[in-house]
Amino acid sequence: MISLSVNGEQRDLDVDPQMPLLWAIRENLAMTGTKFGCGIAQCGACTVLLNGKAIRSCVISVATAEGGEVTTIEGLADLVPGDGLHPLQEAWIEKQVPQCGYCQSGQLMSAAALLDSNPNPDDAAIDAAMSGNVCRCGMYSRIRSAVKLAAAQTGSVVQTFDPAVTTDLEGADHG
Amino acid sequence: MGKWTRRAFITTGVLAGGALAVGVAIRPGHRAPKVAGQVTENGEVLVSTWVKIDPSNKVTLIAAHSEMGQGAHTALTQMLADELDASWEDMRYMEAPAIDEYANWALGKGFLLGDADIPAALVPTVDGAMLQIAKAMKMQITGGSTSIRATGVYGVRVAGAAARELLLQAASDAWGVPLSQLDAKDTHIIDRNSGKRAPFAEFALAASQTAPSATPTLKTPDQFRIMGKSRPRLDIPAKVDGSAVFGIDAQVEGMKYAAILAAPVFGAQLLSVDSTEAQAMPGVAQIVSLDDAVAVVADGYWHASQALKTLKPQWSQTDNDATSSESLFKQFDQSLAEAFDGGSSKADVDEGDLPAAFASAAAALDATYRVPFLAHACMEPMNATALVTDESCQVWIGTQNPLGFRYEVADAMDMDVEQVQIHQHYMGGGFGRRSISDSAIQAAKIARAVGEPVKLIWSREEDVRHDHYRPAVASRFRVALDDQGQIAAWENVYHEKHEPAEAPTIPYMVGAQKIHAVDSPTHVPFGAWRSVDHSQHGFFTEAFFDEVAIAAGKDPYEYRMSLLEGKPRHQKVLRTAAERAGWGEELPPGKGRGISLQESFGSLVAQVVDVTVRDGKVSVDRVVLAVDAGFAVSPDGLTAQMESGVNYGLTAALYGEITIADGAVQQGNFHDYLMVRMADSPEIETHIINSGEAWGGAGEPGTPGIAPALVNAVFDATGLRVRELPLSKHDFSDFS
Ligand code: FES
Ligand code: FES
Numbered sequence: 001m002i003s004l005s006v007n008g009e010q011r012d013l014d015v016d017p018q019m020p021l022l023w024a025i026r027e028n029l030a031m032t033g034t035k036f037g038c039g040i041a042q043c044g045a046c047t048v049l050l051n052g053k054a055i056r057s058c059v060i061s062v063a064t065a066e067g068g069e070v071t072t073i074e075g076l077a078d079l080v081p082g083d084g085l086h087p088l089q090e091a092w093i094e095k096q097v098p099q100c101g102y103c104q105s106g107q108l109m110s111a112a113a114l115l116d117s118n119p120n121p122d123d124a125a126i127d128a129a130m131s132g133n134v135c136r137c138g139m140y141s142r143i144r145s146a147v148k149l150a151a152a153q154t155g156s157v158v159q160t161f162d163p164a165v166t167t168d169l170e171g172a173d174h175g
Numbered sequence: 176m177g178k179w180t181r182r183a184f185i186t187t188g189v190l191a192g193g194a195l196a197v198g199v200a201i202r203p204g205h206r207a208p209k210v211a212g213q214v215t216e217n218g219e220v221l222v223s224t225w226v227k228i229d230p231s232n233k234v235t236l237i238a239a240h241s242e243m244g245q246g247a248h249t250a251l252t253q254m255l256a257d258e259l260d261a262s263w264e265d266m267r268y269m270e271a272p273a274i275d276e277y278a279n280w281a282l283g284k285g286f287l288l289g290d291a292d293i294p295a296a297l298v299p300t301v302d303g304a305m306l307q308i309a310k311a312m313k314m315q316i317t318g319g320s321t322s323i324r325a326t327g328v329y330g331v332r333v334a335g336a337a338a339r340e341l342l343l344q345a346a347s348d349a350w351g352v353p354l355s356q357l358d359a360k361d362t363h364i365i366d367r368n369s370g371k372r373a374p375f376a377e378f379a380l381a382a383s384q385t386a387p388s389a390t391p392t393l394k395t396p397d398q399f400r401i402m403g404k405s406r407p408r409l410d411i412p413a414k415v416d417g418s419a420v421f422g423i424d425a426q427v428e429g430m431k432y433a434a435i436l437a438a439p440v441f442g443a444q445l446l447s448v449d450s451t452e453a454q455a456m457p458g459v460a461q462i463v464s465l466d467d468a469v470a471v472v473a474d475g476y477w478h479a480s481q482a483l484k485t486l487k488p489q490w491s492q493t494d495n496d497a498t499s500s501e502s503l504f505k506q507f508d509q510s511l512a513e514a515f516d517g518g519s520s521k522a523d524v525d526e527g528d529l530p531a532a533f534a535s536a537a538a539a540l541d542a543t544y545r546v547p548f549l550a551h552a553c554m555e556p557m558n559a560t561a562l563v564t565d566e567s568c569q570v571w572i573g574t575q576n577p578l579g580f581r582y583e584v585a586d587a588m589d590m591d592v593e594q595v596q597i598h599q600h601y602m603g604g605g606f607g608r609r610s611i612s613d614s615a616i617q618a619a620k621i622a623r624a625v626g627e628p629v630k631l632i633w634s635r636e637e638d639v640r641h642d643h644y645r646p647a648v649a650s651r652f653r654v655a656l657d658d659q660g661q662i663a664a665w666e667n668v669y670h671e672k673h674e675p676a677e678a679p680t681i682p683y684m685v686g687a688q689k690i691h692a693v694d695s696p697t698h699v700p701f702g703a704w705r706s707v708d709h710s711q712h713g714f715f716t717e718a719f720f721d722e723v724a725i726a727a728g729k730d731p732y733e734y735r736m737s738l739l740e741g742k743p744r745h746q747k748v749l750r751t752a753a754e755r756a757g758w759g760e761e762l763p764p765g766k767g768r769g770i771s772l773q774e775s776f777g778s779l780v781a782q783v784v785d786v787t788v789r790d791g792k793v794s795v796d797r798v799v800l801a802v803d804a805g806f807a808v809s810p811d812g813l814t815a816q817m818e819s820g821v822n823y824g825l826t827a828a829l830y831g832e833i834t835i836a837d838g839a840v841q842q843g844n845f846h847d848y849l850m851v852r853m854a855d856s857p858e859i860e861t862h863i864i865n866s867g868e869a870w871g872g873a874g875e876p877g878t879p880g881i882a883p884a885l886v887n888a889v890f891d892a893t894g895l896r897v898r899e900l901p902l903s904k905h906d907f908s909d910f911s
Contacts, residue, residue, distance in 0.1 A: 016457060016477065023477045027432070032424035033417020035603070036476075037554055038635045042845035045554060073417035089415040096407065096811055099244030099819055101414030102421060102554040102603025127854040134845060136554040136604050137244050138822025139815070140856035 007075025017063035033073035044133030047106035054113035073105035091150035099137035220379035243605035246812040258335030260359035273577035336391035345381035405811035425571035430628035434479035437468035440838035453482040510695035527687025532664030536655035548833035549645035555603020559618035573602035607703035636843035643702025660727030670695035678708035683738035713879025751801035756783035767892025771884035777871030791908035820877020828882035
């Protein structure tokens with residue numbers, strides 16, 4: 001039995017310890033938002049956060065993740081306070097990023113890790129952090145602008161904790 | 176009724192778009208209980224085959240187009256909402272079930288068998304639709320960029336306008352007031368005199384009992400409220416939180432998982448397989464042998480794929496065990512040379528006196544262009560989940576052709592079509608690949624062997640090695656220039672003709688011309704790949720045309736414009752792209768600019784590409800694109816399709832190459848079949864021209880023009896003429 005936390009919940013997995021985390025998430029935990037694209041860390045479709053870092057879950061074994069904290073796309077919105085979506089998800093909708101949508105869970109998780117370490121990334125930083133994620137539908141410029149939009153909005157989300165500016169920002173975040 | 180062979184069923188099943196579309200309008204009485212039972216629930220009323228309204232006044236469009244990210248669901252819903260005078264907030268979309276009543280062939284059958292009763296007033300529309308149908312028949316399914324221009328134009332708009340008239344009539348009857356006094360607005364009927372207002376839902380039942388008009392009055396563009404404006408795509412929210420369910424995500428109670436390996440050489444058969452080691456591995460349930468493949472079924476995909484690696488299959492020998500890309504290109508060159516020397520070929524165009532033009536030419540050019548095989552590499556690898564019993568076969572999959580798959584699975588399983596059910600899902604990319612039913616049939620056969628539900632997932636390697644490919648093609652040109660630098664003769668011979676038929680033709684004024692095709696068959700399976708034949712001919716003709724312009728001593732843009740006289744629509748698109756890109760400016764050393772023009776799927780696209788060639792590497796800085804699709808139903812949707820089409824074509828132009836060695840595909844995954852990534856994706860600037868001409872497609876027209884504009888820009892920067900894709904084959908190390 002291997003224990004780990006997935007989206008804040010303790011989960012016990014009775015699986016082959018060498019099984020990549022991707023398949024445990026998709027099949028054993030039946031959370032299918034995380035996608036299979038290549039199986040060899042070349043496309044980023046399977047990206048999840050492990051202890052806050054973006055990893056390719058198709059090449060990280062369940063054993064490696066033991067005891068860790070895993071966040072998948074299903075838990076992304078819970079990383080921010082409130083009932084709403086994560087600012088990245090809001091930005092993805094605002095910029096109408098997804099086409100087929102298949103790569104987008106991975107794109108969002110890579111972007112989340114990026115903003116966590118670099119709240120205000122420039123183009124070069126975005127390229128560097130996001131180039132492990134293939135979008136066969138080619139929505140790269142939208143992804144880039146959505147990351148920037150979310151970066152700008154993340155600032156305001158943080159500010160909503162300041163009672164002095166709360167009223168100003170109401171509606172602005174989601175309008 | 177004529178006798179229908181399976182072939183005929185499938186072909187017409189594939190009729191796509193236009194067919195059923197018109198059917199809604201001209202063939203009332205589609206409200207068979209069977210249809211209503213399948214598409215309505217909880218008090219919803221089916222007003223016509225394509226429109227249902229629920230008690231809370233929500234309107235649902237039911238249409239037979241699948242969503243692979245092209246935004247068709249949203250754009251079609253916009254078209255219905257506008258004609259129906261419904262509020263956008265009240266609109267929903269439902270993909271039609273894979274049943275004959277929603278099949279695109281239902282009407283095609285009527286046309287083909289001659290029993291359709293077509294009102295005279297609709298004849299022009301029907302003629303237009305037939306043209307679309309004829310093309311769709313060859314182009315196939317949700318593909319050929321037909322959703323908007325065929326289904327939308329000939330079907331959804333007519334259905335919306337007809338339903339609006341039914342609702343107004345029902346209100347007039349109920350309230351006892353003249354029709355002329357009533358308006359439809361915001362999903363309500365309003366009596367202008369009394370101010371009385373009631374939701375559509377109140378009249379839905381009465382409306383559903385009347386036959387819809389065949390000739391409703393459609394709105395004119397100045398009356399559009401929703402068409403022509405960008406609306407947030409309906410499918411996007413589910414695609415940012417992981418909740419969108421793709422084929423690979425299907426969950427069937429008690430299912431097992433399968434991994435598969437097909438014969439590496441196309442056409443080889445499985446002779447035997449040693450599975451001793453696999454049988455003993457954890458989780459393995461069964462090894463299933465198919466004619467040309469072997470699969471491992473296990474308790475999870477990981478176990479299945481691990482065990483698959485230990486199998487030792489024996490494949491039969493084929494005539495192609497020594498075939499390679501080199502041997503194929505040699506064969507192609509030979510075929511082209513024979514055609515040039517008077518061998519047999521089939522002409523697309525044959526006008527004027529070619530020999531005379533060459534005899535008196537001031538200059539002549541002769542060049543051969545080449546492109547390799549390409550895989551689709553949809554982000555979601557091929558997969559299908561199936562459950563087969565003695566009585567039935569169910570398949571869970573994302574497909575571009577649900578009904579066609581139903582017939583093809585039935586045929587492969589030797590079952591009746593009625594016994595087969597297709598559960599449609601979102602597609603993680605289609606691009607033509609998901610119109611081929613191979614994985615569905617494999618899953619069904621494996622599930623039958625196992626007797627339990629099975630989810631079959633192809634590895635990426637399987638996906639790359641067992642695609643149906645954009646063909647490798649060579650195309651040879653000969654051109655004669657007169658002493659004015661005009662094109663006195665244009666001759667082009669190529670092989671691998673599929674669709675659209677007009678793909679190799681050029682829009683420019685030339686003297687004599689002959690464009691002809693030869694056969695040069697290969698064992699590599701063909702598949703429609705985003706923009707189909709345009710994907711190669713767009714590159715061939717527009718890159719070679721640049722060579723001709725340079726040889727004539729002309730500016731490539733000015734030369735194109737001068738030979739497009741009398742084609743203002745083409746000229747406007749080209750001019751828009753050129754002007755917005757700053758065509759004619761001096762560029763610093765190491766930079767280059769190239770242009771292309773492509774007409775495909777009813778739309779015109781011009782692209783101007785800027786490149787930098789530095790440190791031996793070509794980078795694409797910017798693409799300025801102008802598109803005239805007649806009318807942009809959703810401008811942002813059209814823009815997104817252009818961006819997508821450009822990056823898809825750019826991946827092919829920069830890196831895309833599937834090679835054959837010993838009869839088999841050599842590449843397998845994204846490390847050796849490279850994709851454009853964020854760092855090498857250019858800024859793309861899209862300018863939309865609404866010319867008001869017939870509405871064209873969006874999904875494909877952005878793809879063909881990027882490769883020629885790119886190589887033309889590379890020539891501008893370096894003086895190197897690239898006649899063979901991808902660019903990564905060429906050495907730019909002299910440019911630092
Ligand atoms: S599936 Fe893990 S990186 Fe592609
Ligand atoms: S949206 Fe289709 S692969 Fe990215």
